[in-house]
Amino acid sequence: MRFAKGHGTQNDFVILPDPDGRLDLAPGLVAALCDRHAGIGADGVLRVVRTKALGGALPDGAEEAEWFMDYRNADGSVAEMCGNGVRVFARYLAQAGLVAAPVFPVATRAGVRTVEMGADGAITVDMGAARVLGEGTAEIAGRPYRGLRVSVGNPHLACEVDGPIEALDLGRAPAVDPAVFPDGVNVELYRRDGADRLRMRVHERGSGETRSCGTGIVAVARAAAHASGREDGTWQVTVPGGELTVRLDGGRALLTGPAVVVAHGELDTAALG
Ligand SMILES: N[C@@H](CCC[C@H](N)C(=O)O)C(=O)O
Numbered sequence: 001m002r003f004a005k006g007h008g009t010q011n012d013f014v015i016l017p018d019p020d021g022r023l024d025l026a027p028g029l030v031a032a033l034c035d036r037h038a039g040i041g042a043d044g045v046l047r048v049v050r051t052k053a054l055g056g057a058l059p060d061g062a063e064e065a066e067w068f069m070d071y072r073n074a075d076g077s078v079a080e081m082c083g084n085g086v087r088v089f090a091r092y093l094a095q096a097g098l099v100a101a102p103v104f105p106v107a108t109r110a111g112v113r114t115v116e117m118g119a120d121g122a123i124t125v126d127m128g129a130a131r132v133l134g135e136g137t138a139e140i141a142g143r144p145y146r147g148l149r150v151s152v153g154n155p156h157l158a159c160e161v162d163g164p165i166e167a168l169d170l171g172r173a174p175a176v177d178p179a180v181f182p183d184g185v186n187v188e189l190y191r192r193d194g195a196d197r198l199r200m201r202v203h204e205r206g207s208g209e210t211r212s213c214g215t216g217i218v219a220v221a222r223a224a225a226h227a228s229g230r231e232d233g234t235w236q237v238t239v240p241g242g243e244l245t246v247r248l249d250g251g252r253a254l255l256t257g258p259a260v261v262v263a264h265g266e267l268d269t270a271a272l273g
Contacts (some may be wrong), residue, residue, distance in 0.1 A: 001269050004092060005040060006261040010082030010241025013090050014042045015261070021053030025188050027076025032272040034074035037175060043071040043207045044082060046089050051107050065107035067093060073206025081110035081153035083214015087123040087259035090115040096260055110153025124256040127152060127215070130222035138174035138187050140167050145189065148223040155185045156219035158229065170209040186213060189221040197225055198237045206267035211241030218253045221246035
């Protein structure tokens with residue numbers, strides 16, 4: 001099986017080219033690929049498949065995009081959207097010569113996202129609306145955190161904290177009320193770091209703590225704007241893996257940051273656990 005490996009601010013992915021939709025991406029295979037000791041190691045998998053090769057019901061408007069990003073978390077679960085993944089996906093498509101224009105649509109389970117390849121190496125994705133759904137809580141290492149529930153196509157709880165976030169223990173999944181989060185949730189802890197600058201850590205549903213999360217970064221920018229009574233603005237968000245920019249503009253969120261493909265190879269699936 002051919003694969004590539006890439007990352008966006010150190011949120012890393014195994015990329016599986018599958019233009020004709022022949023791969024059976026069972027959860028066990030995804031988990032084995034993402035295993036950092038016995039597999040390639042990654043926070044998730046990006047299957048690169050032609051939209052028209054997908055069976056079953058397509059997300060709204062998906063036909064307008066030639067390529068569909070089939071995203072899976074490291075535990076094999078399916079997620080609606082991945083903000084770092086879609087930039088890595090775009091970088092892969094461009095480098096493989098599978099798209100020609102610098103601006104193109106990518107279909108995802110959360111809908112079609114427009115990607116713009118910058119001349120400076122950064123990639124901007126129109127992430128659509130980041131919707132504030134109300135308040136929520138999570139318990140982390142025995143302490144309760146209040147936050148804002150935000151949908152970026154996938155579910156987030158963005159919790160502002162006062163002190164430093166570096167020492168917080170995100171080694172275990174935050175405890176949340178399943179009645180409030182029936183599909184699970186990605187939990188972000190963020191603090192303000194100057195005017196329009198935020199610092200964030202995240203525990204991702206299905207992947208554990210990661211060094212960056214694009215949808216989470218959009219969620220904290222939306223939560224910070226909401227707390228300041230603002231709708232629009234630009235936020236620089238620092239995560240353990242780097243820095244990204246979010247522009248909230250007229251109800252949509254534009255996410256800009258780097259994305260690279262670092263390796264190509266051949267995988268021996270029979271040797272995977
Ligand atoms: N790392 C991603 C988000 C991946 C999906 C998430 N774990 C979920 O289950 O919703 C990003 O960059 O947005």
